[in-house]
Amino acid sequence: MTIFQLSLKNISKKLFFSLFSFVIAGSALVFSLFYIASIEHSVSKSLALSKGEYISYVNEERFSNIPVNYYERFKEEFDYVIPYVYNTGIVSYDYDCMIIGTDIKKNIIYYNGNLYNYEIELSEVYDTEKPLVYLSENLKNSVNNNLIEINGIEYQVGGFIKILEKSLNENIVITTLDIYGQYVDMSIINNDSGIYKYIIDTYYITSNQNEDEVINTISMIYNAPDSRYFVDSYKKIFDSQMEEFMMFSNIPVTFFILVSVFSFFNIYISINLSIAERKKYYSILSTLGMKLKHLRKMIIIEMSIISVISAILSIFIGMFISLIAISASKGLTFAMASIPKFFLTLIAIIMVPIILTTISTRFIKYKQII
Amino acid sequence: MYKLNNIYKSYDNDKTFVLNNLSFEFQKGELIAIIGKSGSGKTTLLKILATLNKPTKGFYIFDEKNLEKLSNDELAEFRNKHIGIVFQEYNLIGNLTAEENIILPTIFNKKQSNNYKVNEIAEALGIKSLLNKKANLLSGGEQQRVAIARAMINDPELVLADEPTGNLDNDNANQLFAMLKKLNNLGVTVITVTHNLEFAKMFDKIYELKNGQLGLYK
Known part of the structure; x- marks a missing residue:
């Protein structure tokens, strides 16, 4: 048996208190990901210029x-x-x-x-x-x-x-x-x-050149220092069109950050509740040679499992809300987020609670378990 | 050689002392029982011997190593390597099997338990058939054997037992002594604290804890 297997067998129910806030934050992030992807898709379809x-x-x-x-x-x-x-x-x-x-x-x-x-x-x-x-x-x-x-x-x-x-x-x-x-x-x-x-x-x-190369070439033709201001490109007009949505796109990200900050307290309290609830269990393990680093590792493993569960729930809930919101919006069609952005979001949803848990476990003291 | 030197232990900011200038020396391979009335500080003494509690004053020398300066983590590692503990309530993890309980101490060190060793210990303690049973389904006597097996898994030099006969009838108490004696014959130092004088009389030496101090029982 390993510490990982022991943690799997003994996930504290108290730690599941954190799941709720993770799912809310994660769903908001997934929602924003798909909503912004759909807005980008619709905006790019309406632009005068295409890539190139x-x-x-x-x-x-x-x-x-x-x-x-x-x-x-x-x-x-x-x-x-x-x-x-x-x-x-x-x-x-x-x-x-x-x-x-x-x-x-x-x-x-x-x-x-x-x-x-x-x-x-x-x-x-x-x-x-x-x-x-x-x-x-x-x-x-x-x-x-x-x-x-x-x-x-x-x-x-x-x-x-x-x-x-x-x-x-x-x-x-x-x-x-x-x-x-x-x-x-x-x-x-x-x-x-x-x-x-x-x-x-x-x-x-x-x-076929990239945007910078095109700008440089035009600058060279006119022998002008920077032709960026009198050249429109797909990216330039896309960015200017998206500017009005940026405020909107920042709301879920800000919300995610806020919920993450509150999650820190939530995780901190959940961990302490879970330790208090299982004081006897940890006390037994401590008599058998468990160090604080082992205890931290076990809690991080348990919270990682909860993070993965919350990430899966967040994806489904976030996608479901996006589908409903996008269907209700005129002129928008549902678009899949790009794979790198999707994975980045997934990593954020999983890693943020793990990082917060890792920080929280630094505050665990020996006297809590002995 | 193991030595407790001028040990004081107080739980109320030095107003009263459960252990009061206690000194105690014992050798490797001894089989010792410590008796005392309820509240005499037997469990406190055992916890200090087990490195679970630190004395308020005084120091503990374990095989020429002074444990006074060790941190809690260092003590945990030390305990894991050198000391096996058998509790009155057995302290098994109920949802784990007997085998998982036995190998628990090995997950906190780099030594990997092997099935051969678990089987050997289980065989010696007569619990081989119980290895796959959940701990909370075992009887009191069976749980105690699992607890002893767990105390033995890391080959400790010192095994401490806290009121091991507390929940046992005479037959089981005799069997328990036989197991502890067997361990002792393998060179392991065994110390038990008990209020059961009949059980204590089976041990080579009996000490009595009285007024916070330890003396040979006469």
């Missing part, structure tokens, strides 16, 4: 005197780059619209903080001499003989934009950078530095 996607928005007019074609540099450095320039316009002297100059073949619009995938339903082109534009479908009524007048200039309509997955109710006109530079806003074509280049508002980038 970046938006760089530098005012390149500041660099017009530098003989670098930044659009070309972006294309050299990144797997996939789409440039955007924006201007407002008036259609047929009546409707406002947003004119976007971009690489039309890439079929992605970045507008108003969102990315839209689109297809183009091509129209028949009658007059190739007129500049070509593509329109959102809500401008269909303004088209006459496949021509449309924007800001007093007549354009040939190459087709209509069909937004996929999401809806976009704005009046959108897209065109190539060339046409945009020739007809919409000539200031985007610039040769102040002696080289011919576009002055781009915004780039959409995808890259």
Whole structure:
């Protein structure tokens, strides 16, 4: 027989007083884990950018005197780059619209903080001499003989934009950078530095590099100390969206810490009650040669078993409460927490009572058992 | 040689002394009974001999080792290695089997008990068939044998018995003496405290505890 086996056979019922507080604290932690995982899941689904996607928005007019074609540099450095320039316009002297100059073949619009995938339903082109534009479908009524007048200039309509997955109710006109530079806003074509280049508002980038590498590369392109402030990434917008939930996410963690602190007193009292209840038992063991370190070991083993039981109960209760709370919340879908976070939580639920018990047992005195 | 030197023991801040300047010397391998009236301090003396209590004043020399300066943990380790104790109430753990009770002292030291030794002791004490029985299901006599087996498991030099005949009839008391004598024949020093004079008379030496002091019984 070992001390472990002896402890297993003689778990004090008094120590189970601590189980209740462990389960409450543990359930709160598990609840917060799954609730936050579900919020993260829902937030990440609603974000404009996914992992590996970046938006760089530098005012390149500041660099017009530098003989670098930044659009070309972006294309050299990144797997996939789409440039955007924006201007407002008036259609047929009546409707406002947003004119976007971009690489039309890439079929992605970045507008108003969102990315839209689109297809183009091509129209028949009658007059190739007129500049070509593509329109959102809500401008269909303004088209006459496949021509449309924007800001007093007549354009040939190459087709209509069909937004996929999401809806976009704005009046959108897209065109190539060339046409945009020739007809919409000539200031985007610039040769102040002696080289011919576009002055781009915004780039959409995808890259396999990690975020820091992307930021460093953009900083290098612009020769700027830190481009972090004018580059949006998945992580950046995710973190900013999650900020409002952080207060909420801290409540269960704070609660766990508070309950753990109170558990210390609970454990301390439970241990003393258990020793008082089993004074004869410990006294017998003491006559047989049990040292205080053996007694501490036995109590820690007993409390460890109770911790494992409370961890199992906490997982089930915490998950159950999360399921109910998440089902009752609009816009949230239940999501599993990541495995490392789950194990970290499990370790916290098991280890905190064991650590508290270890501290509490330091206060046991010989006179309590003899 | 074992020696209690000028031992005082008080439970009321030195107002009265249960043991009063008691000195006592005995040799290895002796078979000793200590008698005394109820309240004379027999159990207190036994607890001091067992290192379960520390004297208020005086010191205890065990085989030339002064135990005065040892901490409680050191005394526990010392007790575990050198002293076996048999209590009047046997002090077995009820929900453990007889065998588990016997090997209990071995879990607090690095010596591992082996089945051979447990069987050997159980055989000698006639409790082999009881080894798998829960202690709380054993009779008084059986429990006492298990308690003796437990006291023997770590090969102690000194076995102390507190009122061992308290719950036994004459036959069982005789059997108990035979067991203690057998132990003594193996070289173990045996000291028992008892109020049973008939039982004490079977021992080689009888001391009487009177007025906090120990003297040879005449």
